[in-house]
Amino acid sequence: MVKIAVAGGSGGDSIPGVTWRAVAYDDKSDLVDALKGTHTVLSFIQVMKDTGNQSQKSLIDAAIIAGVKRFAPSEWGSAGTAGMPWWTGKGEVKEYLEKVNENGKVLGYTLFQPGLFLDYLATPYKTARYVTPLNTMIDFQNRRAIIIDGHDSILTFTTVQDLATVVAKAVEYEGEWPVTGGICGNKVTVSQILEIGRPFAIDNVKLEDLEAGNLKSSWTLETAHPSLTKEQAESMMKTVLIGTLLSSAKGAWATSDEFNQLLPEHKFAQIEEFLAEVWVGKP
Incomplete structure (x- = not known):
């Protein structure tokens, strides 16, 4: 060790x-x-x-x-x-x-890149002790989502537990670390996520509006990262949502899988099973 x-x-x-x-x-x-x-x-x-x-x-x-x-x-x-x-x-x-x-x-x-935490799709429920639930543009609690017209973005979702396990194994790995350290628990399109469970209410926004800094949606993010003050959080919510949508359209959240290949024995939590366990019996 x-x-x-x-x-x-x-x-x-x-x-x-x-x-x-x-x-x-x-x-x-x-x-x-x-x-x-x-x-x-x-x-x-x-x-x-x-x-x-x-x-x-x-x-x-x-x-x-x-x-x-x-x-x-x-x-x-x-x-x-x-x-x-x-x-x-x-x-x-x-x-x-x-x-x-x-x-x-x-x-x-190495650049550890696990994509988005799958745990965020469980918000407001906490599924990892040291990770605060955060909103995303896909809100399972209220069955609503914000999507960009004409862009079925590909997203990588990995649980915090899987990330922790992979990092622990990577530290003990005796070979050379890859410079790009992609970790891919689940690689799915937005449309595939929206097919899970009951129907979502969809807000469609345009890429050109987002690029101009305009968010034309009926709702926005509500939960901030604990590292931010209340004032910082309020000013950043719109920026973060626009940025997350834009970056997803540009492929920033479709990570590679270098550590999956180096550690093939590790079995990642799958999105449908994870969400079924989180939301069973909940409204």
């Missing part, structure tokens, strides 16, 4: 068996000292709050000095950031990792 350091990701309840240490991301010597003896670093630093991506860049630099073998930047979502301006930092961190390895491999890394 290798030693792992998890950076960030402390917004929820504490996890038993984990040793915590506060670090100063602007103090390289402090970071290097904290990472001594560490094999793998998993970053969950909040990209939106990391001005200039300095915290992650400093973490990468310190990891190299400390002799860390593997690094996973704060990805944990889509295969791209098209239409999602709040995640542009992910692309910049990826470029930084490419640069540190441009003259030869200095630090192994």
